[in-house]
Amino acid sequence: MSADGRIFVKGNEAVSMGAIDAGLKGYFGYPITPQNEIPEYMSLHLPKAGGAFVQAESEMAAINMVLGAAATGARAMTSSSSPGVSLMQESFSYMATSETPCVVVNMMRGGPGLGDINTSQGDYYQATRGGGHGDYRTPVLAPSTCQEAYDLTREAFDIAFRFRTPVMILGDAILGQMKEPITRGVPRPADPAESADWGLSGAKGREQRIFRSLFLAEGVLTAVNQRLRAKFEAMASLARCETFMTEDAELVVVSFGSIARIVKSSIRKLRARGLKVGLLRPITLFPFPAEAVAAVARQGKRLLTIEHNMGQMVDDVRLAVCGIADSAFHGTLSGTIPTPDEYEAAIEAALTGGSK
Amino acid sequence: MSETLAFTRTPSVAETPTHYCPGCQHGVAHRMVAEYLDAENLAEKTIMVTSIGCSVFLYNYLRFDSVEAPHGRAPATATGVKRVSPDKVVFTYQGDGDLASIGMAEIMHAANRGERITVVFVNNTVYGMTGGQMAPTTLVGQKTTTSPAGRCASTEGAPFRMAEIVAGLGGVAFSARVALNNVKHLAQARKAIRRAFEVQLAGQGMGFVELLATCPTNWKMTPVQANEHIEAAIIPTFPLGVFKDIAKNAGAC
Numbered sequence: 001m002s003a004d005g006r007i008f009v010k011g012n013e014a015v016s017m018g019a020i021d022a023g024l025k026g027y028f029g030y031p032i033t034p035q036n037e038i039p040e041y042m043s044l045h046l047p048k049a050g051g052a053f054v055q056a057e058s059e060m061a062a063i064n065m066v067l068g069a070a071a072t073g074a075r076a077m078t079s080s081s082s083p084g085v086s087l088m089q090e091s092f093s094y095m096a097t098s099e100t101p102c103v104v105v106n107m108m109r110g111g112p113g114l115g116d117i118n119t120s121q122g123d124y125y126q127a128t129r130g131g132g133h134g135d136y137r138t139p140v141l142a143p144s145t146c147q148e149a150y151d152l153t154r155e156a157f158d159i160a161f162r163f164r165t166p167v168m169i170l171g172d173a174i175l176g177q178m179k180e181p182i183t184r185g186v187p188r189p190a191d192p193a194e195s196a197d198w199g200l201s202g203a204k205g206r207e208q209r210i211f212r213s214l215f216l217a218e219g220v221l222t223a224v225n226q227r228l229r230a231k232f233e234a235m236a237s238l239a240r241c242e243t244f245m246t247e248d249a250e251l252v253v254v255s256f257g258s259i260a261r262i263v264k265s266s267i268r269k270l271r272a273r274g275l276k277v278g279l280l281r282p283i284t285l286f287p288f289p290a291e292a293v294a295a296v297a298r299q300g301k302r303l304l305t306i307e308h309n310m311g312q313m314v315d316d317v318r319l320a321v322c323g324i325a326d327s328a329f330h331g332t333l334s335g336t337i338p339t340p341d342e343y344e345a346a347i348e349a350a351l352t353g354g355s356k
Numbered sequence: 357m358s359e360t361l362a363f364t365r366t367p368s369v370a371e372t373p374t375h376y377c378p379g380c381q382h383g384v385a386h387r388m389v390a391e392y393l394d395a396e397n398l399a400e401k402t403i404m405v406t407s408i409g410c411s412v413f414l415y416n417y418l419r420f421d422s423v424e425a426p427h428g429r430a431p432a433t434a435t436g437v438k439r440v441s442p443d444k445v446v447f448t449y450q451g452d453g454d455l456a457s458i459g460m461a462e463i464m465h466a467a468n469r470g471e472r473i474t475v476v477f478v479n480n481t482v483y484g485m486t487g488g489q490m491a492p493t494t495l496v497g498q499k500t501t502t503s504p505a506g507r508c509a510s511t512e513g514a515p516f517r518m519a520e521i522v523a524g525l526g527g528v529a530f531s532a533r534v535a536l537n538n539v540k541h542l543a544q545a546r547k548a549i550r551r552a553f554e555v556q557l558a559g560q561g562m563g564f565v566e567l568l569a570t571c572p573t574n575w576k577m578t579p580v581q582a583n584e585h586i587e588a589a590i591i592p593t594f595p596l597g598v599f600k601d602i603a604k605n606a607g608a609c
Contacts (some may be wrong), residue, residue, distance in 0.1 A: 026440045052439035056432065057465035064429035064462070068405065068436025071423040072444075076436065090426050098424070200421040200437070202444060204400035210415045211423040 006181040011171060012037035012079075014146040014182050015105055016045070018153030019077055023190030025051045026069035026076040028062040030084060033117040034173040035107035038079040049187075059087035063104070067091055070102045071211045073199020075157050075190045079105035081173075082123050083114060085131075092166050093132030097213035097224070099198075101160035103153065105169040107176035110334035119173035120334040121259060124312035127170045128286040135225065137232045140168045140285040142256045144242075146180035152283070154185065159238065161194045163231060170285060172308070174258035241289040242281040245271060249278030251351045252296050254317050254327065255306040256282045259338065263306055266343035270351075277347055285313070290320035297325035304328045304350040306343060366394045368419050375413060379579025381536040381569035382410060385449075385478055386417050388542075392549050393420075393445070402445045405434040407459075409451035410484040428459025431466035434473045445556065447474040453483045456492040456516045463522065470527025470561040474552045477518060477564065480571040481590065488574030492516045495593050500574070515593060519566040523599035529561030530554075532598040535568040537586040544596070551601060560602055568594055 001007050009017070016038050019027070027042040039055060046053045052069070056062035062078045069076035080088065085106045095102060108123045110116035130136045139159050143149040149171060156167040200209055215221040244264060246252050255263040260281040270277050280296060282289050297303060297320075305314040305327045317327040330346040332338040365371070368390035376382050393399045404420040406412060408427040415422035425433035430448035438446045455463050455477050463475065482500055483489040490503040493515045497506040507515075523531035530552050534545035545567060552563030568590055570582035577585060 026436060028436060054435060054439060054469075057461050060426075060429060061432035061435075061462050061465065064425055064432035065436035065439070067425065067429075068423060068433035068438075069440040070436070071433075072403070072437055072441050074440040076440070091429070094424070094426055200403050200423060201441070202399075202401040202403060203419060203421050208415070208419045209421050212415065213424060214412060 002181065006183050008179055008181050009146060010037055010177060010179050011146045011149045011175040012107065012177070013041050014150040015079070015153045015169060015171070016041035017184055018150040019103065019157070020045060020049050020051070021185055021187040022154040022157040023075050023188060024049070024077060025074035025190070026066070027051065027078070028054050028056050028065035028069070028076070029078050030056050030059050030062050030080065032081045032084045034109055034176045035079050035081050035105065037176070038105065059084040060091070063088040063091040066102045067095055067100060070095070070100045071200050073195025073201070077103040077105070079107065081107045081109045082111050082120070085123065085126070089132035092138065093130070093134050093136060094213045095166045096130070096136040096138055097134070097228070098211040099164040100166070100211055101164050102166050103156045103160055103169065104166055105153070105171065108170065108172040115334055117173065118335070118337060119258065119308065121172060121257060121308040121312070122334050123170070124285065124307070124309060127168050128288070128316070136228060137235070137286055138166045138168055139163070139235055139238055139287070140170050142170045142283060142285050143175060144257055144260050144281060146175070146178065147182045149175060150182050150184065157190070163235060164198070165231070170257065172258055236287045238284050239287040239289040239291065240283040241292045242283060243292070244279040244281065246278035246280060246296060246301070248276055249301055250276045251302045251304055251347065252278045252280050253304050253306055253347060254280050254282070254293060254313070256285060256313060259306060259308050262338055262340055263343050265340040266347055269340065269344050270347060275348065275351060277351060282313070288316040288320065290316070293317055293320040294324060297321040302328070302350070304330060304347060306330045306346065308332050308338060309334070366391045368394050368399045370417055370419050372416050374417055376410065377573040379570055379572035379582055380410070382478065384536050384542070385476065385567050385569060386414065388546055388549055389447070389449070389476055390418055392546070392553060398445050401443065402447070403437050403441065405430045405437065405446065405448040407448065407450040407454040409454050411449055411451060411478065412485065414449055428454050428457070429462050430454065430459065431462040431471065431473070431475065435466055435469070435471050438471060438473050442472070445553065447476055447553070449476045450478070451484070452477070452479045452481065452491045452493040456518050463518075464525065467522050467525040467528050467562050467564065470529070472556050472559055472561065474556050474563040475565070476549070476552070477566045478569050479518070479566055479594065480569045481515070482571050482574045484571050484574055488571075493518070495589060517594060519564065520599050522564045527561050528564055528600055529602045530598070531564040531600045533566040533568065533594055533596050535586055535591060535596060537568070537570065537583040541596070548598070555602070
């Protein structure tokens with residue numbers, strides 16, 4: 001620890017610390033690169049903090065252990081990386097429907113398929129469109145720094161319990177593996193009142209409580225979906241983004257996560273050369289900060305979306321500015337690690353090429 | 357003619373008509389579990405993990421706090437419940453397709469870890485809910501909708517004997533197979549269910565009880581024929597007995 005109280009940790013460790021400081025009571029996970037520091041950290045530190053750690057036999061078992069722990073009202077989580085997160089999707093759908101709060105971390109790796117163990121943003125669609133079967137959404141938070149990984153993981157539990165929903169932390173191999181100084185907050189145990197009305201504790205002096213997602217009686221599933229839709233709409237209040245040098249910018253880059261860090265470096269280089277470019281970084285991917293993006297477009301600024309995939313978030317950018325403007329797109333494919341030079345060239349081309 | 361009630365409804369059994377077919381023994385299994393938990397005054401600290409199959413609506417028939425696990429995952433879900441609520445009584449209720457096919461990994465690992473849970477496993481040798489397809493416990497030669505010529509051991513394998521397999525794992529404190537087809541067997545079943553919970557309460561490991569039960573509809577039999585079929589055809593493949601019962605005061609792992 002430094003004199004100012006900061007500690008030098010990997011993104012995966014920052015996530016783990018954030019979860020423990022948020023009152024985590026159960027971590028269940030299965031090894032997969034590049035997120036292994038999370039289960040490793042949890043196995044050592046969570047029991048000391050009064051929580052349970054289980055190395056599950058598979059990602060399916062891990063997420064369903066989370067389901068069981070979370071149904072009791074305990075703060076519970078799992079973490080994985082892209083292929084492992086795919087295996088968990090069935091249960092995200094169950095938990096969204098049965099309104100079971102939990103936090104899931106996806107430290108994305110290259111894909112599709114087994115891909116590689118390098119960084120990627122290939123799971124944006126999966127994360128922001130629910131991912132599993134059926135018609136549901138879950139909040140998705142995309143940290144860009146180790147400090148933000150710590151802070152957003154803490155906050156993810158509050159959001160999960162406020163809305164009774166799974167919440168995803170969407171990071172990637174860069175964020176998980178890079179080391180930065182962070183300031184760790186004061187641990188705060190979970191408030192038992194947050195689950196007092198619905199947690200399973202044994203039906204003592206009350207009716208039984210049931211976590212279910214099967215509704216065969218006529219009209220019941222529709223009513224469930226009406227309630228869920230209202231909740232998904234209410235999540236819009238969570239929308240959040242960071243803006244960087246956008247005020248006088250002629251072109252604003254929309255980019256998220258660790259890729260936005262690289263874009264920032266490119267923007268600094270371009271600014272040093274006198275080019276007026278800025279960054280809008282969505283922090284919540286669902287809900288997407290559509291209003292903030294539209295506001296930029298209304299000011300007449302041009303947009304360029306940069307992602308580490310073939311173009312996924314750009315759909316949300318274009319929806320946000322539909323009828324007002326368009327967004328150019330630059331994508332780096334999985335398998336390649338982008339550089340500030342690559343993005344500097346792409347941003348300059350978009351700015352001087354006048355693409356709209 | 358006066359009517360005499362042989363027994364009364366135990367409080368944890370809801371006054372809801374079940375959706376089960378005539379002659380199905382799920383209702384008997386439900387009642388025996390509820391009777392034990394009520395008799396021991398444990399209902400108020402019980403959390404039940406339901407599964408997918410005919411017993412998917414178990415939470416409508418038993419009045420315990422419940423969480424519905426996806427197909428096969430009940431032992432994992434129960435692990436999560438128990439690890440954060442070690443003072444609760446936790447059980448799963450699973451059929452043969454759920455536990456021995458899609459959920460084979462979860463039951464094996466939960467058993468091997470010695471999760472302090474009770475597993476109530478109902479084996480009726482078919483997928484009942486979906487219309488009588490071949491199950492991992494279908495008898496060799498048994499005709500089902502997906503083994504129309506009868507299960508062939510050389511291509512579909514032999515039925516899994518789960519009570520014996522589970523008994524071989526280190527974390528299991530009790531494993532038995534009983535049947536629900538006659539009064540004598542019901543008495544054995546009651547005893548086995550009791551032991552399967554006692555080892556959990558004593559923190560000794562997993563308690564596993566396999567209940568051989570009828571599926572008259574998918575066996576295309578009358579309820580009486582189905583009961584006789586258990587005796588004549590199923591028990592010879594799935595012998596009854598206690599395959600593991602660790603001494604009291606001993607612990608698994």
